[in-house]
Amino acid sequence: MPSSATRSDIEVEKLSKVFGSGEDAVRALDDVSLTIPENEFFTLLGPSGCGKTTLLRMIAGFEQPTSGRIKLGGSDIDDLPPNKRPVNTVFQSYALFPHMTVAQNIGFALKMLGKPKAEIDETVSRMLKLVKMEPMANRKPAQISGGQQQRVALARALAPRPRVLLLDEPLSALDLKLRKEMQVELKRLQAETGITFIFVTHDQEEALTMSDRIAVMSAGKVLQVGPPREIYNHPAERFVADFIGDTNFIAAKIERANGRSATVRLPSGTALDAGLPEGLSPGEGESVTLVVRPEHAKLAAEGPLRGTVENAVYFGTDTHFHIRLDTGDLFILRSQNAAMANGLPETGDAVSIAIPEGAVQVVRG
Amino acid sequence: MSAVELAPHGADTTKPKARRGDIAWRWWLVMPALIVLLLAASGPLLIVLVYSFLEPGNFGGVVWNFSTDGWFQVFFTRDIFDETLVTPATAHLDIFWRSIKLALYTTLITAILGFPTAWFIATRAPDVRPIWLFLVTIPFWTNLVIRTFAIMEVIRNEGLVNNVLRGVGIVSAPIQMLFTDFAILLGMAYVFLPLMVLPLYASMEKLDFKLLEAGYDLYASRLRVLWHIVLPLVKPGFIAGSILVFIPAIGAYVTPRILGGGRNLMLGNLIELQFGQGRNWPLGSALALTLLVIVVIALLFYIRSTSQPEGQRHG
Numbered sequence: 001m002p003s004s005a006t007r008s009d010i011e012v013e014k015l016s017k018v019f020g021s022g023e024d025a026v027r028a029l030d031d032v033s034l035t036i037p038e039n040e041f042f043t044l045l046g047p048s049g050c051g052k053t054t055l056l057r058m059i060a061g062f063e064q065p066t067s068g069r070i071k072l073g074g075s076d077i078d079d080l081p082p083n084k085r086p087v088n089t090v091f092q093s094y095a096l097f098p099h100m101t102v103a104q105n106i107g108f109a110l111k112m113l114g115k116p117k118a119e120i121d122e123t124v125s126r127m128l129k130l131v132k133m134e135p136m137a138n139r140k141p142a143q144i145s146g147g148q149q150q151r152v153a154l155a156r157a158l159a160p161r162p163r164v165l166l167l168d169e170p171l172s173a174l175d176l177k178l179r180k181e182m183q184v185e186l187k188r189l190q191a192e193t194g195i196t197f198i199f200v201t202h203d204q205e206e207a208l209t210m211s212d213r214i215a216v217m218s219a220g221k222v223l224q225v226g227p228p229r230e231i232y233n234h235p236a237e238r239f240v241a242d243f244i245g246d247t248n249f250i251a252a253k254i255e256r257a258n259g260r261s262a263t264v265r266l267p268s269g270t271a272l273d274a275g276l277p278e279g280l281s282p283g284e285g286e287s288v289t290l291v292v293r294p295e296h297a298k299l300a301a302e303g304p305l306r307g308t309v310e311n312a313v314y315f316g317t318d319t320h321f322h323i324r325l326d327t328g329d330l331f332i333l334r335s336q337n338a339a340m341a342n343g344l345p346e347t348g349d350a351v352s353i354a355i356p357e358g359a360v361q362v363v364r365g
Numbered sequence: 366m367s368a369v370e371l372a373p374h375g376a377d378t379t380k381p382k383a384r385r386g387d388i389a390w391r392w393w394l395v396m397p398a399l400i401v402l403l404l405a406a407s408g409p410l411l412i413v414l415v416y417s418f419l420e421p422g423n424f425g426g427v428v429w430n431f432s433t434d435g436w437f438q439v440f441f442t443r444d445i446f447d448e449t450l451v452t453p454a455t456a457h458l459d460i461f462w463r464s465i466k467l468a469l470y471t472t473l474i475t476a477i478l479g480f481p482t483a484w485f486i487a488t489r490a491p492d493v494r495p496i497w498l499f500l501v502t503i504p505f506w507t508n509l510v511i512r513t514f515a516i517m518e519v520i521r522n523e524g525l526v527n528n529v530l531r532g533v534g535i536v537s538a539p540i541q542m543l544f545t546d547f548a549i550l551l552g553m554a555y556v557f558l559p560l561m562v563l564p565l566y567a568s569m570e571k572l573d574f575k576l577l578e579a580g581y582d583l584y585a586s587r588l589r590v591l592w593h594i595v596l597p598l599v600k601p602g603f604i605a606g607s608i609l610v611f612i613p614a615i616g617a618y619v620t621p622r623i624l625g626g627g628r629n630l631m632l633g634n635l636i637e638l639q640f641g642q643g644r645n646w647p648l649g650s651a652l653a654l655t656l657l658v659i660v661v662i663a664l665l666f667y668i669r670s671t672s673q674p675e676g677q678r679h680g
Contacts, residue, residue, distance in 0.1 A: 060582060061582075062578055062581075062582075081581070082578070082581045082582045083581050083582070083583075083584045083585055083586055084584075087582075088582055088583065089578075089579070089582045091575055091578070091579060093573070093575055095573065095575040095576050095578065095579035096579075097576060097579070097580070097594060098576075098598070099597045099598060108580070108583050108585075108593075109583035109584050112580075112583060112584040112585045112586075112589060112593075113584050156583070157582075157583075160583070160584065
C-alpha cells in the first residue's frame with residue numbers, strides 16, 4: 001500500500017507487454033507492479049532488453065499494454081493517447097525539431113496546448129534560464145553541441161510542467177565529463193521543479209548517484225525496488241548483486257533463519273550473521289549464496305576466509321587483491337591505499353579475510 | 366563562445382583545403398558530362414535562339430534575314446488586311462495560361478496523391494521498401510504513347526468507366542471525359558506521379574520518426590504533428606517533386622495531343638504546330654524560348670522559397 005504521507009503519481013498494476021504473437025512472441029514486460037510517489041527521482045535500471053524502455057513507452061502512451069493498468073494520480077490513463085497525458089519524455093536521441101530554433105522547440109508544447117503568446121514567451125525564457133541556454137535561444141539544434149541539445153530536450157519536456165517526466169537514457173550519448181555534470185544538473189532540476197522523474201538507464205553508477213529509489217529489472221521483471229543504499233548493500237537477487245557493483249559470491253549453509261536475518265555456516269566451519277531478503281525463509285541446512293562486496297571485506301590476521309593472493313592490482317585510490325580461497329573460489333578484496341604501503345600482502349602470500357558485521361547478504365538464485 | 370564550440374558536435378573542423386591538383390582532377394572528372402551538356406543542350410538552344418530572329422521559309426525552314434516577327438507573333442496578331450492593326454494573340458495567351466494552369470494542377474494533384482503513397486513506402490520495413498519503389502517505377506517500362514492510349518480506352522464514351530456507370534445506372538448518357546482538360550489532367554497526373562513520389566520518399570526516408578513521437582508527446586494531435594513537423598521536414602521532397610513534375614508538365618506534348626484531341630492544345634502542341642503545319646519556324650523557336658523563360662521563372666521562384674530562413678516563417 002502507498003503510504004498516506006505522499007500521494008502516488010504513477011501506479012503500475014500487473015503490467016505485461018507481449019510483442020508479436022505465436023512462436024515469435026516476445027514478453028517484453030512480465031507482470032510488473034510499481035508505485036512511484038510524487039516528486040521522486042525513480043530509476044529503472046537494467047541491461048538492454050530488460051523491458052525498462054518498454055515500460056517507459058507505455059507510461060508515455062506510445063505502446064499499449066497487453067494486460068494490466070497504469071494509473072496517474074489515481075486515475076486510469078490507459079485510454080489516453082500520448083498528447084492527452086500530462087507526461088513528457090526526454091528521448092535518448094533528444095528528438096529536437098531540426099527546423100525550429102531552441103526557443104521554438106521549448107515553446108512547442110505550450111503552443112500546442114493553446115497557451116497565449118505572452119505566457120509561452122515567459123515560460124520559454126524561464127526554461128532557457130533554468131537550463132542555462134539563454135544565449136542559444138535563436139540557434140537551430142544542429143548549431144549547438146550534444147550537451148546543449150540535451151539541455152534543450154530537458155527544457156522542452158519540462159516547459160509544459162508535466163506531472164511526470166520520463167527520461168530514456170538521456171545521458172548515454174554524452175562523454176564522461178559532460179555526463180557527470182548532467183547527473184548533478186538533472187538532480188538539481190528535479191529538486192527545483194518538484195516534478196516526478198522516471199529515469200531509465202543501464203548505468204548502475206548513474207542510478208546509484210541520482211535516484212531516490214531504483215527498480216532493478218531483468219528479462220521483463222522487476223527484481224528489486226529500493227533506495228540505492230539498500231539495493232547496493234542488501235541485494236535480494238543474485239542478478240541484482242552481480243549487475244550493481246563488483247561482488248563476491250560465497251556458498252554457505254543456513255544454520256538458523258529468523259525474519260530478515262540469518263546465521264550461516266561457511267565451508268571453513270565459521271558461522272556468520274547475514275541479511276535475508278524479504279520473503280525468503282530457507283530451512284536449516286539449506287544451501288544458499290552469500291554476497292560480500294569487495295570493499296566491505298578486510299585483510300586481517302584472523303578471519304573466516306583464508307586464501308592465497310593471486311594478483312594485486314594497484315588503482316591509485318585503492319588496491320584490488322584477487323585472492324584464491326582455500327575452497328577454490330576467487331575472492332576480490334578492495335583495500336583503500338594509505339600513504340605508506342607497509343605490510344601489504346604480495347602475490348603468493350597466504351592471507352585471511354575478515355568480514356565485518358552487516359556485510360554479508362543472502363541472495364536468491 | 367569560441368568558434369570551436371559553435372561547430373556541430375563531431376564536425377571535423379580540421380579538414381584540409383583541397384589542393385590545386387585535386388581541383389584540376391575534379392574538372393577532368395566532370396568534363397564528359399559537360400561536353401554532352403554543351404553539345405546536346407546549349408548547342409541546339411543557340412540554334413533555336415538564332416532561328417527565332419529569322420524570317421520563315423515558305424515551305425518550312427528559315428530565310429536568313431533578321432526579323433523580330435517571330436517574337437512579335439508570340440504575343441500579338443496583325444490583321445490580315447491591315448498590317449498596322451495589331452491585337453493581342455489571345456489564342457496563344459490562352460494556351461500559355463492553360464499550360465501553366467494544367468501544369469500547376471498536375472503538380473498539386475501529384476503532391477496530394479504522392480504524399481500518402483510515399484509515406485506508405487517510407488513506413489514499410491526497410492527490406493520491403495525497394496519492392497514498393499520498384500512497383501512505383503513500373504509505368505516507366507511501357508512507352509508513354511501506349512500508356513496514354515490505354516487511358517483513352519478507359520475514359521472514352523464507350524470506354525470502361527462510362528460502360529460501368531451506364532451499366533449500374535448512375536448515368537443514362539455517357540459523360541464526355543475524353544478530349545477535355547480533365548482528360549489531360551488525368552493523363553498527366555498518371556504519368557508524372559512517380560516523379561513526385563520518388564523525391565518525396567527520399568525526404569521521408571531520412572525523417573527521424575522519433576520526432577513524430579516527440580511531437581505527439583508534446584500535446585500535438587496527429588494532424589498537428591503532420592502540419593508542424595512532418596510537412597516542414599519533407600518540404601525539400603515536395604519542392605524537388607514539384608520541379609520534376611511542373612517542368613515536363615508545362616511542356617507536355619504527347620498527353621494533350623492524344624487525350625486533349627485537337628481542341629485542347631498545350632504549349633508543346635502549339636510549338637510543334639509551328640514547325641509542322643504552321644511552317645513558321647521563327648515563331649516556333651520564339652514560343653519554345655518563351656516556355657523556357659516561364660520554366661526559369663518558376664525555378665527562381667522555387668529557389669527563393671527554399672533559401673528563405675525557416676526561423677523567420679515560424680517566428
